[in-house]
Amino acid sequence: MLIFTRKGDCIFHLDLTEKLDFSDTQKITGRRKLVFGLLLSLKSYVKMLSAEEFKCYSTSCYKLHFYELLTGIKFVLISTPKIAGDLTHLLKNIYIYQYIPFLSKNIAYELGTPIKCKHFRDNIEEELRQYSN
């Protein structure tokens, strides 16, 4: 799962597959940029096609869920394609019950900087694990 700011900075990156190597910063930043670029293109593409908002898409090997706020914060979740429907409601819940109380209302956290709050990370991990089982 990833969280982006309006400008495209990745402020949160959580990998539950444990396949990503976070020490290889170049590869990780490259990957983040790719995801963000993909989202932008997809968003404008979907906008051309219909009035509906872009929520998720799936391929044979993964499914990507997307939830964007008016404030420009973007939540992205990549899951297995087996999950039915889109998980934007889950991302929305994370926003309301985790992001707002732990970050938005937390004066120790400066908006738009990488999220280091351990509590936030743990809660999200727990929530996502429930879905992956």
Next chain:
Amino acid sequence: MFSKSEKISVELLSLTYGTFVARLLKENDNAEEVNLQLHKIGSNIGNRLIDEFLSKSRKTACKDFREIADVIAKYGFKMYLGVTAEVAKWNEDDTQFSIYIENNPLSEFVMLPIHLQQTLWYSNLLCGVIKGALEKINVMVECEFKQDTLRGHDSTEIIVKLVEIVEDRYEDDEM
């Protein structure tokens, strides 16, 4: 929608705000400086408050500036101050309006000493909040007090002026 949120008493709010302003006055040399400080603090509050506001009010993107004004006055003020405000005095091209607050809870029990009456905008925090909150949704405004009952005016009036609505821009960088 408003009944679910946490509440504190008006007295607590206005007294806390009062000591807060008094403290700022002590720390700063002049009232203009305090006005700026209040504006800045408010703007930081607004930056954060907008997230909570959007999620609780379940508002989606506003069509135009008029709708934004309505949401601020009817929902914003109601949610955070417990009063509703009136929107009036639109200019011709819909880029400026005034907000009238009838019973500003911040200025309850407050009387300004005479030497501050012409300089201090006591509730300037509110302007900051409006500016800060709108800034986060890409609407740039200027916001200032025009009248305040604390200064002996008939009403409390805040002027909000639209500067621009920014479109998202992304810059390429080398990979």
